[in-house]
Amino acid sequence: MSQLIYKDISHRSIADCRIFTVDGITRQAGDGYTSEFYRINSPNWVVTVPVLAAADGDKMILVKQFRHGLGQLTTEFPSGIIEKGEEPIAAARRELLEETGYLAGKLTLLSSDSPNPALFNNTLYIFLAEDLENKGKQQLDEAERIEVLLEDKAKVIKNLGIPPCNCGSIMTNALLWYLRFTGAAK
Numbered sequence: 001m002s003q004l005i006y007k008d009i010s011h012r013s014i015a016d017c018r019i020f021t022v023d024g025i026t027r028q029a030g031d032g033y034t035s036e037f038y039r040i041n042s043p044n045w046v047v048t049v050p051v052l053a054a055a056d057g058d059k060m061i062l063v064k065q066f067r068h069g070l071g072q073l074t075t076e077f078p079s080g081i082i083e084k085g086e087e088p089i090a091a092a093r094r095e096l097l098e099e100t101g102y103l104a105g106k107l108t109l110l111s112s113d114s115p116n117p118a119l120f121n122n123t124l125y126i127f128l129a130e131d132l133e134n135k136g137k138q139q140l141d142e143a144e145r146i147e148v149l150l151e152d153k154a155k156v157i158k159n160l161g162i163p164p165c166n167c168g169s170i171m172t173n174a175l176l177w178y179l180r181f182t183g184a185a186k
Contacts, residue, residue, distance in 0.1 A: 002030040009034065019043070019081065042122040045115065046091040047079035047170055049178045050102060050129040051153065060156045061132070063099050064147040067168075075149065076171045088112070088125035096129055098139040100148045105131025110177035115170060126174045128181060157184075 006027035015022040020042040028034040050061035060077075067074045080095035082088055089107050097103050108128040115124040140146060160175055 005030055006037075014038070038119065040120045042081075042120050043084070044082040044088065044123045044125065045079060045170070046082050046088055046095055046125045046127065047077050047174045048092050048096045048104070048107070048127045048129040049077055049110070049174050050096060050100065050104070050132055051178075052102075052132050052150065053130075058153040059150045060153050061096075061100050061102060062149040062151055062156065064149055065145060074168065076168065077174055079170060082125070089127065092125065092127040092129065097135065098141075099144070099146050101135050101138050102129075102132045103135050104129035105133065108181070110174070110181050113173075115173075124170065124173070126177050128178060 006029050009026040009028050011026075012024045013021065014024050020040050023039045023041060024036050025039055026034065026036045052059040052061060062075050063078050064073055064075045066072070078096050078099040080091065080099070082091040086094075089109070092107055093104055106129070108130070109125065110128055111126040112123050114120065115122065138146065138148070157175065157179070160172060
């Protein structure tokens with residue numbers, strides 16, 4: 001087992017990219033192998049799975065926005081960065097309200113895990129948002145351009161990963177945890 005563990009030898013800062021930093025870390029394995037590895041230091045993230053009870057069937061609130069990494073529009077659950085000193089549940093409530101104009105009456109933590117342990121050192125918190133009240137106004141950051149969508153829950157589950165719901169692994173992960181929580185993924 002000790003051959004699997006790497007120990008830090010040295011550490012250097014490579015880049016400061018405003019919302020994350022990149023480090024180079026020289027590490028040595030138990031068998032003596034030494035190499036430099038890279039780590040992205042990012043704030044923790046939060047994503048909400050907002051489910052709106054409706055007479056004609058439950059809806060999920062999604063956001064459509066341009067994602068610069070992919071260079072195209074995505075349709076996904078509301079999400080964002082947890083601010084320094086902010087509790088994950090408060091960030092979930094804030095991000096949902098800012099991006100969609102909906103206030104969650106009830107938030108349930110579905111999961112907290114590592115979104116990409118090969119490169120990132122942060123945690124992703126996934127919340128189910130229920131008892132939603134439409135406050136009517138988004139509170140977007142200067143660079144955000146977001147369209148709010150209400151979609152049938154069954155349609156969202158069925159079409160996950162099929163354009164225009166090319167939403168990435170964070171939404172897929174969130175939907176999996178939602179399905180496990182509701183008992184639909186047995």
